[in-house]
Amino acid sequence: MNQSLITVVVTALLIFLAAFPYFRRLKKKEEKAKKKFQEMKISGLHEAVTVHPHIDVTTCIGCGGCVRACPEGDVLAVIEGKATLIHGAKCVGHGLCAEACPVGAIELLMAKPGRSADLPALDEHYETNVKGVFIIGELGGIGLIKNAVSQGKAAISYIAEQPKAGVADFDVAIVGAGPAGLAAGLSAKASGLSHVILEQSDIGGSILHYPRAKVVMTSPVELPLWGKLKLTDVKKEVLLEAWQNIIAKAKLDIRTNEKVLDVQKTDDVFTLTTSASTLTARFVLLALGRRGTPKKLGVPGEDLSKVMYRLIDTSNYQHANVLVVGGGDSAVEAAVGLSLQKSNNVTLSYRRGEFTRLKERNLGNIKNIMSGRKVRVVFNSEVKEIREMSVVVSSPDGDVELPNDYVFIFAGGELPFELLKRIGIRTQMQEIADGPVSA
Secondary structure, three states, rough: OHHHHHHHHHHHHHHHHHHHHHHHHHHHHHHHHHHHHHHHHHOOOOOOOOEEEOOOOOOOOOOOOOHHHHHOHHHHHEOOOOOEEOOOOOOOOOOHHHOOOOOOOEEEEEOOOEEEEEOOOOOOOOOOOOOOOEHHHHOOOOOOOHHHHHHHHHHHHHHHHHOOOOOOOEEEEEOOOOOHHHHHHHHHHHHOOOOEOOOOOOOHHHHHHHHOOOEEOOOOOOOOOOOEEEOOOOEEEHHHHHHHHHHHHHHOOOOOOEEEEEEEOOOOOEEEEOOEEEEEEEEEEEEEOOEEEOOOOOOOOOOOOOOOOOOHHHOOOOOOOOEEEEEOOHHHHHHHHHHOOOOOOEEEOOOOOOOOOOOHHHHHHHHHHHHOOOEEEEEOEEEEEEEOEEEEEEEEEEEEEEEEEEEEEEOOEEEEEHHHHHHOOOOEEEEEOOOOOEO
């Protein structure tokens, strides 16, 4: 063997020894991503709720820059050399993945992948076809906190420039006390506009339904009357406390537990009928959540922070006693997904005697999980009380107290689109092919 051949062989061997660990790590990472993707498909969390990254696989080079850029964690992964959306329900539309892509293969789109979304038709000022009614935040298709705040400020800025017409109790009525509504309230006060914020439950909006102690990722935002809010990596309780401090300092007029039932326009003034009163306003700004109002059980302890109406990430819950309430697809998907996590003890409570309205896939999954005793299903049962460390469930065998760390309630809810129809606001189906999300 001549010297040149020996050199080539040795060089090739060194390259192999250096590269092998790298490709082995990549392989392990891909296998882990595939497993995660399958878990998300079983629990129904692989699909996005609103905003999500759409990857052009013909352009994607599989560099993984989008995966590393996402602050939410395992939303994206590289599988078989292409970026893949594996946990769409966790995406909140940061858009950093699109910015990080060196070949421009990612754009943010609305609706679930492969589906369409019924969204309000808005102009560049977030005004609807009903002149004087504006929509901002999640209901308009954007769920990210920094975007919701920007929209609230922009809409109020436009309203403040409009000529005053008509006599009303308030210049602007803001419906919803989440980040979008609160930012709008701060902007209204800073602009000298009389305002009221009407919230059907408690302050915080969709943040309230995040898992307790879940890290909420936000970008620094500039708030009127406060300054820069620099919370970039905080737990939901810390973020809610910050909002409470801002509200107290600004002395915003907020009415909680007051649901808006109807909005009607006469000449240049809107009359809002709520669950507690009737009031008038020159402008109406809707800052509602797109997912609607979850139906509550109305039992003692339901206001504890361990009670949630939406499951975002099953992997956040391990070594826990979990109760899932409901018998529909969402409840079953949650129960199955949670049962796949480490050392979880999952109980599903359903008020009927059998499952009657499940997709065939979900029915098969829950039967398999039940046969393996990974989920305990209690039919003909109802939750009577939720306690700090337990829950009391009534069943045909009597009341049972179960140890409990988390409760997920999937009892349906009221979508906000009925209110939009009563007001006369047009919505439009937006398909994925329609293109990127507008700012």
